[in-house]
Amino acid sequence: MTSSKRVAMVSGASRGIGAAIAEKLLSAGWNVSLGMRTPASSSYSGHPDALLCHFDALDPESERKWVDATVARFGRLDGLVHNAGIMIPKSVLEAGQEDFDLIFDVNVKSPMRLSQLAWPHLAGAQAGRIVTVASLSGKRVKSANSGLYAMSKFALVALGHALRQCGKDNDVRSTIICPSFVATDMGNSLAGRDSSELTRPEDVAKIVHMVLELPSTASISEIPVHFSVEDCY
Numbered sequence: 001m002t003s004s005k006r007v008a009m010v011s012g013a014s015r016g017i018g019a020a021i022a023e024k025l026l027s028a029g030w031n032v033s034l035g036m037r038t039p040a041s042s043s044y045s046g047h048p049d050a051l052l053c054h055f056d057a058l059d060p061e062s063e064r065k066w067v068d069a070t071v072a073r074f075g076r077l078d079g080l081v082h083n084a085g086i087m088i089p090k091s092v093l094e095a096g097q098e099d100f101d102l103i104f105d106v107n108v109k110s111p112m113r114l115s116q117l118a119w120p121h122l123a124g125a126q127a128g129r130i131v132t133v134a135s136l137s138g139k140r141v142k143s144a145n146s147g148l149y150a151m152s153k154f155a156l157v158a159l160g161h162a163l164r165q166c167g168k169d170n171d172v173r174s175t176i177i178c179p180s181f182v183a184t185d186m187g188n189s190l191a192g193r194d195s196s197e198l199t200r201p202e203d204v205a206k207i208v209h210m211v212l213e214l215p216s217t218a219s220i221s222e223i224p225v226h227f228s229v230e231d232c233y
Contacts (some may be wrong), residue, residue: 002074002075002076003031003074003075003076005029005030005031005049005074006029006030006031006076006078006079006212007030007031007032007033007070007074007076007077007078007079008025008030008031008032008033008077008078008079008080008081008129008212009032009033009035009066009067009070009077009079009080009081009114009118010022010025010032010033010034010035010081010083011035011055011057011081011082011083011084011110011111011114012035012036012083012084012085013032013034013035013036013042013083014034014036014037014038014041014042015184016182016184016201017083017133017179017182017184017201017204017205018034018036018081018083018084019201020200020201020202020204020205021081021083021204021205021208021209022034022044022050023205024202024205024206024208024209025205025208025209025212026044026047026049026050028209028213030049030079030212031049031050031051031074032049032050032051033050033051033053033066033069033070033073033074034050034051034052034053035053035054035055035066035084036052036053036054036055037054037055037056038054039052039053039054040052051069051070051073051074053065053066053069053070054066055084057084057105057106057110058105058106058110060110060113063110063113063114063117064117066114067114067117067118067121071121076121076125077118077121077122077125077128078122078125078126078127078128078129078212079122079128079129079130079131079212080114080115080118080122080129080130080131081130081131081132081133081208081212082111082114082115082130082131082132082133082156083133084106084110085106085107085133085135085152085156086102086103086106086107087149088102088103088148088149089145089146089149090145090147090148091144091145091147091148092147092148092151093144095147095148099148100148103148103149103151103152104151104152104155107152107153107155107156108152108155108156108159111132111156111159112159115130115159115163118130119166119172122172123167123170123172125172126171127171127173127215127216128167128170128171128172128173129172129173129174129175129211129212130160130163130167130172130173130174130175131174131175131176131177131208131211131212132156132157132159132160132163132174132175132176132177133177133179133204133208134153134156134157134160134176134177134178135149135150135153135178135179135180136178136179136180136224136225136226137149137150137153137154138150138153138154138156138157138176138178139154139157139178139224156176157176157178157222160174160175160176160221160222161174161176161221164219164221171216173214173216173219174221175211175219175220175221175222175223176221176222176223177204177207177208177211177222177223177225178222178223178224178225179199179204179224179225179226180199180225180226180227181198181199181227182198182199182200182201182203182204182227183195183196183198183199183200183201184201197227197228198227199225199226199227203225204225207223207225211223
């Protein structure tokens with residue numbers, strides 16, 4: 001049976017920004033398919049509008065099964081939110097081949113594969129949407145230790161723009177969200193400042209929700225988000 005509610009897939013939905021996005025969409029009346037490595041540990045178990053699926057960015061078969069399970073459960077797919085990602089704090093001089101392969105496999109290759117799998121369903125929706133949660137590190141390199149991470153996020157931002165071009169003629173809109181430090185486990189460990197000063201996961205979730213519900217006539221390519229004021233963004 002096809003759901004009358006809009007349906008979104010959210011990767012990395014077990015905690016942090018992903019969990020906040022799932023909570024926001026569920027509260028706004030969406031059906032949400034949550035991709036995570038350990039679905040059994042999710043607090044959304046038993047929620048009537050949530051589907052918990054195993055997703056591992058290093059396992060392409062888990063991506064295929066997740067998309068198939070989502071469409072089988074809800075009969076449609078309206079939005080795909082790329083949120084899962086990793087940080088390896090190494091400069092481009094320190095990073096080894098294994099570091100490079102790992103961060104690009106998770107941060108770039110997996111979102112591209114998921115987009116390919118979800119695309120036929122998004123293109124068949126009335127208003128398909130892809131939202132990519134990247135980083136301000138996809139717009140500038142802030143420090144030496146963020147160099148490898150920034151390379152992957154620059155590529156992820158490019159993926160978002162490439163998908164935007166692919167959706168010109170079928171109303172699949174692609175938007176990239178580029179936050180600075182967010183008060184998550186990763187953000188708190190890297191920011192070196194009081195987490196109360198940082199952007200909240202709920203703030204990013206509100207932006208993602210807004211973008212998913214914008215009409216095609218209000219297409220937005222990028223949204224940079226900083227917890228304070230940065231000179232260029």
